[in-house]
Amino acid sequence: MTLQLRHETPDDVAAIEAVTVAAFADAPHTSHTEQFIVRALRAAGELTLSIVAEERGQVVGHVALSPVTITDDHGREAQGWYGLGPISVLPQRQGNGIGSRLMEQALSELRARQAAGCVLLGDPAYYALFGFEAHAGLQLPGVPPGHFMALALHGPVPEGVAHYSDAFNAAA
Numbered sequence: 214m215t216l217q218l219r220h221e222t223p224d225d226v227a228a229i230e231a232v233t234v235a236a237f238a239d240a241p242h243t244s245h246t247e248q249f250i251v252r253a254l255r256a257a258g259e260l261t262l263s264i265v266a267e268e269r270g271q272v273v274g275h276v277a278l279s280p281v282t283i284t285d286d287h288g289r290e291a292q293g294w295y296g297l298g299p300i301s302v303l304p305q306r307q308g309n310g311i312g313s314r315l316m317e318q319a320l321s322e323l324r325a326r327q328a329a330g331c332v333l334l335g336d337p338a339y340y341a342l343f344g345f346e347a348h349a350g351l352q353l354p355g356v357p358p359g360h361f362m363a364l365a366l367h368g369p370v371p372e373g374v375a376h377y378s379d380a381f382n383a384a385a
Contacts, residue, residue, distance in 0.1 A: 216311065218318045221263040221275075226255070228272035229265065229301075236301035246384055247299040253380035254279050261295060264318055266302070266311050274302040276315040278323065279380070281332055283351065283373045291371035293329030296378075316343050323366060330365040332375055337362065351375065 221229060233248040254260040259279045266274030277299055283291040297319055302311045320343065323331055333340060337347065337359050345362035350372030353361040363370045 216314060217267045218264055218314060219267065221265050225265055225272055229275045232272055232275050232303055233299060233301040235303055249383035249385055250299060250381050251277050253383035254378060257378065257380050259378045259380060262319060262322055264315060266315055273306045274311040274315050276300040276319050278319055279378050282376045283371045284376065285371065285373035291329065291373065295323060295328055295331050297331050297333040327367065329367050330363055330370060332363045334361050
């Protein structure tokens with residue numbers, strides 16, 4: 214099967230939502246608001262990258278990237294950092310490399326944009342495969358430190374507290 218990765222179009226919005234709902238339906242450690250987050254990021258103009266994976270004309274996966282701020286103890290903000298997520302693949306297509314392809318494409322596009330780096334919340338064993346690591350000096354309040362990870366693309370990983378868009382509070 215041929216998998217095509219491309220940026221979302223307006224015609225993809227409903228399919229992206231359906232894939233996101235399905236992908237997180239049985240996932241542990243979720244509040245089942247991922248589809249609302251993507252919708253709120255899009256509405257706020259903060260969906261920096263929205264990449265779909267398509268097979269035979271059907272959206273089977275999606276990844277969202279949005280700006281994050283990382284503020285140190287002195288109030289200085291690190292520039293050029295993005296948060297990856299949510300990332301979604303239809304349950305019946307998981308385990309076939311679609312999520313990995315989406316990750317690789319997302320990171321490639323961030324490098325092309327000269328982004329400083331990327332943070333995410335997720336399974337350390339999986340995301341370590343892409344170079345993500347937990348950093349003691351980088352925190353996301355309320356999250357176990359080992360599950361909040363960063364990948365520097367240019368320069369070092371900053372120390373401080375990460376803040377995602379208010380869209381991540383979306384509940385409907």
